[in-house]
Amino acid sequence: MALKRQRLAERRRAVGHSQERLAEILGIERSTVGRWERAETDPLPYLRPRLARALKVSPDELAEMLDEVQSAEPQRNERLDRVLSNPTSVDLVTTAYLRQRVQALIEEYDRVPSALLLAAAGQCHGQVAYLRQNAPSGRVRRELFAVEAESATLMGQLVWDASQRRDNTTTLAYFDAAITAARQVRDDFAEAHAQLRKSYVALYGLRNPKDGLLLAKAAARTAKGTSPALVGIALMHVGEAHAMLRETRSCEKALGTAQVQFGRSEGTDPASGFFTPADHDRITGSCHLFLGELAVLS
Known part of the structure; x- marks a missing residue:
């Protein structure tokens, strides 16, 4: 057990x-x-x-x-079962339980294969979306929108990973759903996170640095004032997109600005755990490779 x-x-x-x-x-x-x-x-x-x-x-x-x-064995939640049978009765207690479930799944993401999390995450996301659609307007519905933004982003990550970065269409649909939900409650952090994830799909899945650049810039703008760390991460990918487009000066400027943002991040920054020194080195190295190829060709 x-x-x-x-x-x-x-x-x-x-x-x-x-x-x-x-x-x-x-x-x-x-x-x-x-x-x-x-x-x-x-x-x-x-x-x-x-x-x-x-x-x-x-x-x-x-x-x-x-x-x-x-x-740690999952326990059946009788309250949730009752609410799912009568979705208009959804309340803040049930919403808090679903938020905890989503957070637990997010924490599992880094240590459990995505394919093994898909079923549980899909069920939870479906429950959140269903209850949000049937919830009366007001605080409960707003809270469910916030949870849905997180669960949809997680689903996008899981689908993309489990498909070995091949199912770009379904992945982007989940990220778009997350952005829509986040905008309903003006959750800039959740919106920026989903925008950033969309930039990853553009850069690494679709191999489209122009779209990746626009999405990463949008994520940086949205996260401004909310999370310096997330702004920094987005700017690192702005730099990588510029490198793919062989735009050396713009790449260097973005990487430098990203470092300034990381310096402003504190322990309470919600994205402080999203990026590690190894990630920074990987993206910087990737930029140098793209720009190095240009130097060799010229």
């Missing part, structure tokens, strides 16, 4: 850390944080004081979180 440390994971999210960010603070691998939260291993004694400080808890509170291990 799979196990988990639910309180530990919840506390990490409460202080605004992704698994990647917490690992960076502690100087360890992200997979180590995942193993702690799945109750597969325990933090070594010398790491525990630093972990407690990062989570803003006392050593005793941390010990309680580590001792509290639960079954």
Whole structure:
């Protein structure tokens, strides 16, 4: 039976850390944080004081979180079953449960093959969309739009990965749905995230750097004022698109501006865990390869 440390994971999210960010603070691998939260291993004694400080808890509170291990087997939610039978009765409690389900699936994304997550994610996304369509106007419907933006983005990622980046049409349809939902509630971060994912499809799936450039620029504009890290990531892909188009100066300018944005990002930035130094090196190297090819040809 799979196990988990639910309180530990919840506390990490409460202080605004992704698994990647917490690992960076502690100087360890992200997979180590995942193993702690799945109750597969325990933090070594010398790491525990630093972990407690990062989570803003006392050593005793941390010990309680580590001792509290639960079954990770999904449990049937009777309230959700009732609401699905009478969708106009959907309320904030059910919406919060669906948001937690989506967040749990998002956290699984980095450690579970996409093909294995598709069924559960598809079911959850379908439930969110169905209830949103039937919800009375007001706060509940707005909250469901926000959850739908996240679940649609996740579905786009999963479909693209599981199809080995071949099913561009379905992937883009999910990202478009995410953008539409995000705009309903003026969620700039969710909209920018989906726009950025669309730029990936244009750059790496369709091999269309012109469209990729426009989409990455749009993501950077939308994320401005919301997430410097997401702006920086978008600008890195703006630079890569310019490199594909053999536009050296524009590429260098975008990469430089991206670095400035990363410098402005703080631990509370919602995209702080989206991008790692390895990702930065990979994209910078890709730009140099494209521009290097131009130098050789000239």
